[in-house]
Amino acid sequence: MRELYYLDAIKEAITQEMQKDPKVFLIGEDVGVYGGAFGLTVGMIEDLGPDRIVDTPISEQGIVGVGIGAALMGQKPIVEIMFSDFLLLTMEQIANQAAKIHYMFGGKASVPLVIRTPGGGGTGAAAQHSQSIEAILNHIPGLKIIMPSTPYDAKGLLLSAIDDPNPVIFIEHKLLYKKVKGEVPEKRYTIPLGKADIKRKGKDLTVVATSYMVQKVLSIAKNISKEGIDIEVIDPRTIKPLDLKTIIESVKKTGRVVLVEEACYTGGFTSYLASEIQAKAFDWLDAPIARITGFDCPIPYSKVLEDVVIPGEERIGEGIRGVVKF
Amino acid sequence: MVKIDKKTNLELYRQMLTIRYFEEQVDKAYMEGKIHGTGHLYIGMEGVAAGAILALDKKDVITSTHRGHGHCIAKGADTSLMMAELLGKATGYCKGKGGSMHIADINLGNLGANGIVGGGIAIATGAALAIKQQKTGQIVMCFFGDGATNQGVFHESLNMASIWDLPVLYIIENNLYGMGFPVSKAVNIKKLSRRACSYGMEGLTIDGNDAVGIYKTCKKLIKKVREESKPILLECLSYRYKGHSRMDAERYRTKKEIEKWKSKDSIIRHKKYLLDNKVATKEEIRAMEDSVKKTIEKAREFALSSPYPDKGQALEDVYAKIN
Numbered sequence: 001m002r003e004l005y006y007l008d009a010i011k012e013a014i015t016q017e018m019q020k021d022p023k024v025f026l027i028g029e030d031v032g033v034y035g036g037a038f039g040l041t042v043g044m045i046e047d048l049g050p051d052r053i054v055d056t057p058i059s060e061q062g063i064v065g066v067g068i069g070a071a072l073m074g075q076k077p078i079v080e081i082m083f084s085d086f087l088l089l090t091m092e093q094i095a096n097q098a099a100k101i102h103y104m105f106g107g108k109a110s111v112p113l114v115i116r117t118p119g120g121g122g123t124g125a126a127a128q129h130s131q132s133i134e135a136i137l138n139h140i141p142g143l144k145i146i147m148p149s150t151p152y153d154a155k156g157l158l159l160s161a162i163d164d165p166n167p168v169i170f171i172e173h174k175l176l177y178k179k180v181k182g183e184v185p186e187k188r189y190t191i192p193l194g195k196a197d198i199k200r201k202g203k204d205l206t207v208v209a210t211s212y213m214v215q216k217v218l219s220i221a222k223n224i225s226k227e228g229i230d231i232e233v234i235d236p237r238t239i240k241p242l243d244l245k246t247i248i249e250s251v252k253k254t255g256r257v258v259l260v261e262e263a264c265y266t267g268g269f270t271s272y273l274a275s276e277i278q279a280k281a282f283d284w285l286d287a288p289i290a291r292i293t294g295f296d297c298p299i300p301y302s303k304v305l306e307d308v309v310i311p312g313e314e315r316i317g318e319g320i321r322g323v324v325k326f
Numbered sequence: 327m328v329k330i331d332k333k334t335n336l337e338l339y340r341q342m343l344t345i346r347y348f349e350e351q352v353d354k355a356y357m358e359g360k361i362h363g364t365g366h367l368y369i370g371m372e373g374v375a376a377g378a379i380l381a382l383d384k385k386d387v388i389t390s391t392h393r394g395h396g397h398c399i400a401k402g403a404d405t406s407l408m409m410a411e412l413l414g415k416a417t418g419y420c421k422g423k424g425g426s427m428h429i430a431d432i433n434l435g436n437l438g439a440n441g442i443v444g445g446g447i448a449i450a451t452g453a454a455l456a457i458k459q460q461k462t463g464q465i466v467m468c469f470f471g472d473g474a475t476n477q478g479v480f481h482e483s484l485n486m487a488s489i490w491d492l493p494v495l496y497i498i499e500n501n502l503y504g505m506g507f508p509v510s511k512a513v514n515i516k517k518l519s520r521r522a523c524s525y526g527m528e529g530l531t532i533d534g535n536d537a538v539g540i541y542k543t544c545k546k547l548i549k550k551v552r553e554e555s556k557p558i559l560l561e562c563l564s565y566r567y568k569g570h571s572r573m574d575a576e577r578y579r580t581k582k583e584i585e586k587w588k589s590k591d592s593i594i595r596h597k598k599y600l601l602d603n604k605v606a607t608k609e610e611i612r613a614m615e616d617s618v619k620k621t622i623e624k625a626r627e628f629a630l631s632s633p634y635p636d637k638g639q640a641l642e643d644v645y646a647k648i649n
Contacts, residue, residue, distance in 0.1 A: 025459065051459060052459075054455075056486065057482070057485060057486060057489070059481075059482035059483075059485065059486060061448065061478065061479050061482060062448045062451070062479055062482030062483050062485075062486055063448075063482075063486075064448070065447070065448020065449050065451065065452060065479060065482075065483065066448055066449075066451050066452035066455055066483075066486060067452055068448070068449050068452055069389075069437070069448065069449035069450060069451060069452020069453040069454070069455070069456065070452040070453065070455050070456040070459075071452075072432065072437050072449065072452075072453060072456075073387070073452075073453045073456035073457065073460070074456065074460070075456045075459060075460070077452075092442060092445065092479070093445075093448060093479075096441070096442050096445060097440075097442070097445055097449065101430075101438070102643060102644070102645065102646050103423055103643045103644055104420060104423060104424040104428035104430075104438075105419075105420050105423075105424060105428060105430045105432075105438060106418070106419065106420030106421035106422075106423050106424060106643060107421070107642070107643035107646070108419075108420070108430065108431075108432060109430055109432045109437075109438070110646035111646075112646075141644050142644055142645065144645075163648070164648060165646035165647070165648060165649070166645050166646050
């Protein structure tokens with residue numbers, strides 16, 4: 001099968017959906033002629049026109065609100081927020097409006113809105129362009145949150161997000177854009193939200209990782225297997241809804257768990273996951289659950305420092321060995 | 327010159343009365359302890375919602391505010407379902423999940439009240455973008471208070487509406503206070519509508535207690551918004567007689583000020599207009615007052631006799647179901 005970069009898989013999903021459904025449009029800062037800050041939308045305005053690839057002023061809160069209003073009128077907007085850090089400027093519209101409208105209005109209105117945004121660090125963009133804020137979003141009922149780690153997942157999950165009648169936050173990782181290539185069918189396909197994927201089968205230990213960390217863990221898996229440690233790697237793909245069933249089944253099989261995420265330690269997504277695992281698989285655990293995460297620290301600029309804060313292969317490897325030895 | 331016929335004149339009166347009687351009934355229900363939550367009464371400002379919304383076509387849409395009962399009623403909402411919602415009943419507009427600040431009726435073109443000051447301005451702007459994309463010929467009427475004009479999203483939204491030529495009539499309901507903070511202290515300009523000029527937008531300020539004037543002005547502006555697909559900012563100067571919400575000792579204003587505004591009451595004024603111009607007889611007006619009173623009493627009865635939601639409903643409707 002043909003291979004696509006992560007970035008191109010996302011672009012193909014948007015383009016195909018826009019060709020199919022006139023209600024879908026893309027709106028964001030410099031998504032038009034500029035082609036997006038990461039070049040994801042290059043050429044789209046030429047093909048689809050400025051009415052459907054809508055360039056906006058720098059007004060993040062307003063843009064998300066515009067997306068909500070259009071969604072309430074039956075359109076299917078895809079809002080692009082250039083960096084996930086900028087989502088923090090839009091939290092009023094996301095948390096108070098989009099996430100709550102369906103409930104507040106007694107289920108009589110819905111907001112079929114997708115917000116795409118690149119998250120994560122490792123690019124030397126420092127503290128305001130490198131954050132992983134999914135835990136903040138995860139705390140808000142009414143949202144769905146997707147963090148794809150492969151080109152195949154990115155396309156299939158994005159198409160499901162567009163189909164979904166709820167506000168969905170789709171967090172892309174910048175390091176995956178042009179670094180990770182994979183098989184992607186040209187034909188439209190969807191991956192259901194709330195279905196984890198076992199990226200690698202193994203018997204000794206379960207690693208649950210999100211976004212770019214999945215790639216790091218998969219790369220470690222090969223090396224660490226030479227030490228006789230056979231890890232199973234699970235990517236939840238969507239952290240909300242979360243496929244706990246697949247994770248718990250794996251934990252019951254291996255008895256050992258390491259959770260890996262890029263976000264800060266305190267209150268991270270995996271702290272919630274750890275709590276669920278101990279509650280649902282306590283008797284099967286042969287070792288305490290380990291969490292390998294970013295530190296409680298802004299993302300520093302210098303590469304040397306950035307590599308300290310963001311979990312690297314060495315730190316993840318040590319974590320895995322520690323749990324195996326326990 | 328916009329003409330206003332008898333039917334419209336009477337409808338204007340009926341709408342204002344419905345809002346006034348509804349709000350008085352809500353106030354009473356608060357006092358009786360029948361309403362668990364808070365709310366913001368529209369009493370004193372009826373001329374704005376009635377005049378402006380009557381000038382819309384049925385297909386047009388509105389966004390409303392935390393002080394939204396008036397807009398909701400003027401857009402055609404069922405007062406029984408509204409009252410039931412305020413009492414937290416299962417039969418309410420939002421099944422008792424929204425309350426006073428979250429009543430919406432998408433089918434009637436009411437995209438919702440909003441508990442956040444300025445929360446609906448960007449939503450209205452997005453609705454207008456959708457309308458432009460769908461080419462339906464609708465317009466959006468976006469209500470917000472004077473306080474909202476100091477929120478960043480006001481600036482972001484009006485700017486976008488202007489650069490994209492979106493069909494929105496933004497209406498500032500200036501009732502002189504953002505909660506208890508006087509407009510005169512919150513901004514350094516006399517007319518909030520002047521802010522329109524920074525978006526290359528037309529802006530004007532009118533008397534918000536003159537229902538006929540509001541109707542006529544809105545008719546004219548709506549025509550322009552619809553035909554030229556251009557947003558306009560309209561400021562209506564009015565006043566709320568009741569406190570900001572249930573909890574308000576009103577330390578920031580005087581009784582004298584309230585009385586001064588009551589003497590300019592839009593309902594009394596319109597009644598006088600109807601009689602002076604022989605649009606309606608005393609009998610016709612009394613008949614209408616009786617009929618509106620009955621409607622509101624019916625709403626109260628409906629709300630009181632309605633059941634509370636099942637406890638099992640609490641966790642329902644967090645997500646819309648996938649079709």
